[in-house]
Amino acid sequence: MSDIHVEVHPDTATLVTKAAERFVATVVAAQKERGSASVVLTGGGTGIGLLEKVRENPGDIDWRAIDIFWGDERFLPAGDPERNDVQARAALLDHVDVDPDRVHTMPVADGIYENDPEAAAVAYAQVLGAHADGRQVPVFDVHLLGMGGEGHVNSLFPDTDAVREEHRFVVAVTDSPKPPPVRVTLTLPAVRHADEVWLVVSGDAKAEAVAAAIAGAPPVEIPASGARGLSATRWLLDTSAASLLPN
Numbered sequence: 001m002s003d004i005h006v007e008v009h010p011d012t013a014t015l016v017t018k019a020a021e022r023f024v025a026t027v028v029a030a031q032k033e034r035g036s037a038s039v040v041l042t043g044g045g046t047g048i049g050l051l052e053k054v055r056e057n058p059g060d061i062d063w064r065a066i067d068i069f070w071g072d073e074r075f076l077p078a079g080d081p082e083r084n085d086v087q088a089r090a091a092l093l094d095h096v097d098v099d100p101d102r103v104h105t106m107p108v109a110d111g112i113y114e115n116d117p118e119a120a121a122v123a124y125a126q127v128l129g130a131h132a133d134g135r136q137v138p139v140f141d142v143h144l145l146g147m148g149g150e151g152h153v154n155s156l157f158p159d160t161d162a163v164r165e166e167h168r169f170v171v172a173v174t175d176s177p178k179p180p181p182v183r184v185t186l187t188l189p190a191v192r193h194a195d196e197v198w199l200v201v202s203g204d205a206k207a208e209a210v211a212a213a214i215a216g217a218p219p220v221e222i223p224a225s226g227a228r229g230l231s232a233t234r235w236l237l238d239t240s241a242a243s244l245l246p247n
C-alpha cells in the first residue's frame with residue numbers, strides 16, 4: 001500500500017490555495033507525460049474551495065486534455081444547487097475551456113434514471129469502464145476527497161453497505177445520514193484505482209476522524225481510512241483538523 005503523507009497548513013484559506021497549486025502541478029505533469037490527465041472531483045467545502053482557487057490560478061492546464069469524473073453525487077434533478085457537479089461548474093468548470101465530452105457527470109434524478117439510483121450507479125460504472133483503457137476503472141491521476149466529521153468520504157458513511165462494498169465500483173446510497181438521502185458514489189475499490197488520493201480536510205470538527213483514519217482505524221468505522229492511492233495518499237490539512245495528530 002502507498003505511503004501516507006501529511007501536510008499541515010495554518011488555516012483553511014492557505015490549505016485550499018496550496019492544494020490547488022498541487023492540483024495544477026499534478027495535472028500539468030500528467031499532461032506533459034501522457035498527453036492528458038484524469039481527475040476525480042469531490043463536493044463539500046474544501047473540495048469546492050480548491051476548485052475556486054484553481055480558477056484563480058489555473059497555471060498551464062490544458063483544459064481540452066483532461067477527463068473529469070466525480071467521486072459522489074447527490075441524486076437530485078439537473079441544475080439543483082446541492083448537486084456536486086452544479087457547484088463544481090460554478091466554481092471552475094463554467095469558466096474554463098473544458099471539452100464537454102470529457103466532463104463525466106453522474107446521472108441526474110429527473111433524467112432517464114428517474115427514481116432509480118441503482119440504475120444510475122450501474123450507468124456510471126459503465127462510464128468509468130468506457131474510459132479505462134480496457135480496465136473497469138481508469139487510473140485517475142488524482143482522486144480528491146473531502147471528509148465528514150464522522151469520517152465519511154464520497155458518500156461512503158460509517159457502518160453501511162456502501163463502505164463495505166468490495167466488488168462494485170459505483171453504488172447507490174438511499175439512506176445517507178447527511179441530506180440529501182439519495183446519492184450515487186464511487187466505492188473504496190474505485191477510489192483505490194487513483195494514482196494519488198488526496199484528503200483535503202479543515203476544521204476541528206474533523207480532527208478526531210483525521211487522527212483515527214491516519215492511525216489506521218477500520219474503514220467500516222472511519223471510511224476515510226480505506227481511501228488509499230496506488231502511489232500516494234496525501235492528507236492535506238489545516239492546523240485545526242491536524243490538532244489531534246501525534247507530533
Ligand SMILES: O=C1O[C@H](COP(=O)(O)O)[C@@H](O)[C@H](O)[C@H]1O
Nearest residue numbers: 042043044045046146147148154
Ligand atoms: O456530502 C458530502 O460531504 C463530503 C464532505 O463535505 P465537507 O463539506 O464536510 O467537506 C464531500 O466530500 C462529499 O463529496 C459530499 O457529497
